[in-house]
Amino acid sequence: MVTHHPDMRLLTEFASGSLPLAQSAAISVHLHFCSHCKRQVNALQDMGAEMFDTLQPADVDDSLLDNVLAHLDDEAPLTYASSAAIDESPVLVQRLMTGDYKDLKWSRINKALQIARLRTGDPEHEFALYHIKAGGSIPCHSHKGTELTLVLEGSFSDEEGVYHQGDFLMRDAEDVHTPTASRTADCICIGVLDAPIRFKPWNYRLLNPFLQLQAS
Amino acid sequence: MSELPPEDDPDMQAQQNVQPNIKVNAEGKRDDEWSQCLQVIANKRDRAAFARLFKHFAPLVKAFAMSGSPLAASHADELVQEVMLKVWQKADGYNPRKAAASTWIYTIARNCRTDMYRRLQKFDTPLAAEDIWVEQEEEEPFVAVQQRRNAARVREMLTQLPQEQAQILAKVYMEGKSHSEVAEDLELPLGTVKSRVRLAMQKLQIMTDQR
Numbered sequence: 001m002v003t004h005h006p007d008m009r010l011l012t013e014f015a016s017g018s019l020p021l022a023q024s025a026a027i028s029v030h031l032h033f034c035s036h037c038k039r040q041v042n043a044l045q046d047m048g049a050e051m052f053d054t055l056q057p058a059d060v061d062d063s064l065l066d067n068v069l070a071h072l073d074d075e076a077p078l079t080y081a082s083s084a085a086i087d088e089s090p091v092l093v094q095r096l097m098t099g100d101y102k103d104l105k106w107s108r109i110n111k112a113l114q115i116a117r118l119r120t121g122d123p124e125h126e127f128a129l130y131h132i133k134a135g136g137s138i139p140c141h142s143h144k145g146t147e148l149t150l151v152l153e154g155s156f157s158d159e160e161g162v163y164h165q166g167d168f169l170m171r172d173a174e175d176v177h178t179p180t181a182s183r184t185a186d187c188i189c190i191g192v193l194d195a196p197i198r199f200k201p202w203n204y205r206l207l208n209p210f211l212q213l214q215a216s
Numbered sequence: 217m218s219e220l221p222p223e224d225d226p227d228m229q230a231q232q233n234v235q236p237n238i239k240v241n242a243e244g245k246r247d248d249e250w251s252q253c254l255q256v257i258a259n260k261r262d263r264a265a266f267a268r269l270f271k272h273f274a275p276l277v278k279a280f281a282m283s284g285s286p287l288a289a290s291h292a293d294e295l296v297q298e299v300m301l302k303v304w305q306k307a308d309g310y311n312p313r314k315a316a317a318s319t320w321i322y323t324i325a326r327n328c329r330t331d332m333y334r335r336l337q338k339f340d341t342p343l344a345a346e347d348i349w350v351e352q353e354e355e356e357p358f359v360a361v362q363q364r365r366n367a368a369r370v371r372e373m374l375t376q377l378p379q380e381q382a383q384i385l386a387k388v389y390m391e392g393k394s395h396s397e398v399a400e401d402l403e404l405p406l407g408t409v410k411s412r413v414r415l416a417m418q419k420l421q422i423m424t425d426q427r
Contacts (some may be wrong), residue, residue, distance in 0.1 A: 005400060008410075008413070008414060008417065009317060009395050009410060009413070012388060012395075012413060012417075013388075013394050013395065016326070016388050016389045016392060017326045017327075017329065017330045017345075017392050018388070018392050018397070021334070021339070021341060021343065021348075024348045025232065025343065025348060028347075028348045028349070028350065030391035031350075032350075035336065038250060040422070043366055043370075043422045044422065045319060045322070045323060046315075046319055046366065046367040046370055047320035047370050047374070047385070047389070047420060047422060048389040049315075049318050049323070049367070050318075050328065050367065050370050050371045050374055051374065051386060051389050051390055052280055052321075052322040052325065052389075052390070053276065053314075053318045053322070053371075053387065054316065054374075055276050055279040055280060055283070055390065056279055057276055057279055058275050058276075058278035058279040058280075058282055058292070059273030059275065059278075060274045060275050060278050060293075060296060061293075064274065064276070064293060064296055064297060065270050065271070067297060068270065068297050068300050068301055068304075069263065069266075069267070071264070071297075071301055072301070072304050076305040076306075078342055085363065091347070092343070092347050092348065092350070093299055095343060095347055096342065096343070104366040119341075119342065120341055120343060121334075121339045121341025121342065121343065122339075122341050122343070123339070155325070168262070
């Protein structure tokens with residue numbers, strides 16, 4: 001049961017199309033798990049549609065219709081969206097990975113934590129998978145911008161709560177926290193960062209290059 | 217999401233008496249006409265029906281394109297063609313029980329506009345808008361019906377929003393701006409923009425339970 005959701009601003013910007021790509025991807029994965037937010041997004045889209053419907057129509061040259069009519073028989077480009085839902089993991093995540101979790105290029109941060117970046121093409125945000133070993137923690141850290149987290153598998157907890165599959169969190173720059181995976185299972189999360197993450201203890205400073213924002 | 221109107225709601229009863237299971241909104245059967253039109257396009261590959269639909273929706277798609285970023289606006293005609301071609305190609309995926317025709321076409325326009333913007337900015341991405349906005353399946357027919365009633369109510373309420381809220385919603389949806397971009401545009405604090413959106417949503421009875 002999903003209990004942590006994106007806030008209203010995120011859902012509105014998602015539905016209206018202004019949310020950056022990597023953040024939209026994280027919201028999209030949340031919707032895969034959360035029918036509550038799915039309905040909210042549907043309602044928000046309905047609202048966009050009503051506004052669309054009452055726009056002042058613009059002049060469209062007749063040649064445009066002729067042009068489109070002439071192309072109606074062109075073969076439609078192949079689309080893959082929502083067709084490959086055989087596997088359990090969200091389609092979008094499958095699209096971003098080639099193969100399985102184990103085939104990704106994981107960077108080892110410490111005994112408990114590995115990170116694999118996935119390329120979304122978003123120039124301002126990093127989209128990465130975090131694999132936290134059962135019982136392990138992500139070193140205490142803070143960050144400059146916003147950090148979005150979504151639990152894909154397993155669960156983790158921090159100073160403020162416990163988060164299970166599908167749960168969504170947004171942390172601001174001031175928040176300092178130490179996420180810890182449950183003792184019984186490894187945890188895989190999506191993390192979307194818009195600024196470099198900074199670890200607190202001095203001995204992790206050397207590791208920071210791994211966690212610098214990588215505009216992919 | 218709000219509760220369904222109570223059973224003694226006279227408006228709702230009147231609607232149900234006239235045409236059960238069909239969305240009837242303030243503008244009568246308009247949505248229905250286009251729903252049927254889309255189904256004729258899907259089933260019969262009817263070009264005349266498509267031309268009719270084009271004449272109604274292409275000017276709206278173009279207006280939508282032109283209210284977006286200047287970069288996308290300068291490609292408005294291209295966007296119109298792309299969207300309308302998609303409508304033809306994907307018509308058999310349209311489900312009138314799930315969405316009004318205008319909602320379905322709006323989401324295609326939004327997707328194409330977003331993709332086009334990223335393309336023009338030379339984003340190199342493996343994701344298309346359709347991967348992000350996966351068409352949301354609604355398993356429960358009850359919810360689908362409720363959703364369509366909500367849409368009818370939203371339409372009516374939109375016209376009654378105070379100007380300062382309507383203006384912000386238009387910027388968010390039609391201009392495709394983030395809350396902070398709207399704040400910058402209107403020289404308002406971000407908090408003011410957020411709270412006006414929230415107020416508008418409350419009036420429209422959308423997301424009243426979201427933080």
